[in-house]
Amino acid sequence: MTETAILPAATIGIIGGGQLGQMMALSAKSMGYHVGVLDPTPNAPAGQVSDFQIVAEYNDQNALKQLANKCDLLTYEFENADQTALARVQKETNVALPQGVDLLRITSDRLNEKNFLRDHGLPTTDFAKVSSPAELQAAVCKVGLPAILKTVSGGYDGHGQQDINSDQDLAALLHEWPSGLLAILEKRVDFVKEISIMVSRDRDDVVKLWPLTENQHKDHILHLSFAPAAVSEAVLLAVKKEVTKLAQQINLRGVLGVEMFLTTDDKIIINELAPRPHNSGHLTIEACNVSQFEGHIRSICGLPIEHPRLSQPAMMRNLLGEDLIKARQDLVKHPEWHFHDYGKAEVRPERKMGHITVLGQEAIKKLKAWQP
Secondary structure, eight states, X not given: OOOOOOOTTOEEEEEOOSHHHHHHHHHHHHTTOEEEEEESSTTOHHHHTSSEEEESOTTXXXXXXXXXXXXXXXXXXXXXXXXXXXXXXHHHHOOBOTTTTHHHHHHTSHHHHHHXXXXXXXXXXXXXXXXXHHHHHHHHHHHOSSEEEEESSSOOTTTXXXXXXXXXXXXXXXXXXXXXXXXXXEEOOOEEEEEEEEEEEOTTOOEEEOOOEEEEEETTEEEEEEESOOOOHHHHHHHHHHXXXXXXXXXXXXXXXEEEEEETTSOEEEEEEESSOOGGGTTHHHHBSSOHHHHHHHHHTTOOOOOOOBOSOEEEEEXXXXXXXXXXXXXXXXXXXXXXXXXXXXXXXXXXXXXXXXXXXXHHHHHHHOOO
């Protein structure tokens, strides 16, 4: 059903001021919207390119209400926004929250997420809830080994995860079980590729899909993303079918990042959902006719979205920690680089500081060979 659009120069409030919020804000500003940001870090990346920033914790009820009162609609750049506080503020202020809080409830809790996928007939790995040593032993019997034990919330880039590959690993974990741990045990997937896709729905509820990307990780952190992913036409059709079904069943507004495994027998397994633009979709800024960030803004504002198209093969490389310093120095040698520096105040090891995107096979080859 066609909805009433929120047009420029309305004000969009973003909960979270990191690089995703920054790129959302840049896209919104280019379309004529005003942007406000809530983030506890002064001069946060998104705050640097927005009209105003409220410096406060994400669960600060008064700060959230202040943001809502200054904005026409709210969105978020991460899945751990305070759902209770957000729902209360929406009720008190009547600010638009197109993505709602149900999407956060599903995607901020791995158990909720896996249950949602399973209950809606979407492909995911075997899993079981774990909150005690006895439940862990029962879960291993059900799921089998090797498996991965993950905290139900708060983990990212490999944090909050522990491999259980053998009975010895299991025994060690049972012996040192952390008090109060609520976790999920997931069967390890035998995969050949990690792939992801960005999806949204426009004002008429038409599902829009960005090009499928192939991802390579280092130490559980995304290192490279390529588009188009080298998969068969049958795999691509399966991805489109399942992700379209997911977007409709979750009543999607905004962009949803869907991370998947491609198995040895060419089946797809949905691994994780991200209720906002995703790291592996950054290359869409230069490589597509409409970026994931513009798509996000258009969707939450009730605007039409052109079907995303890839102009040519592309690759994105994350810049972690000191990589950014070397990339700044080497920028004079690389006219082919689309260079993104997030403007974070502190350079820390394994922290995402920026990224580089290149277009075309020759530039991809050169970026693969670049060593910071």
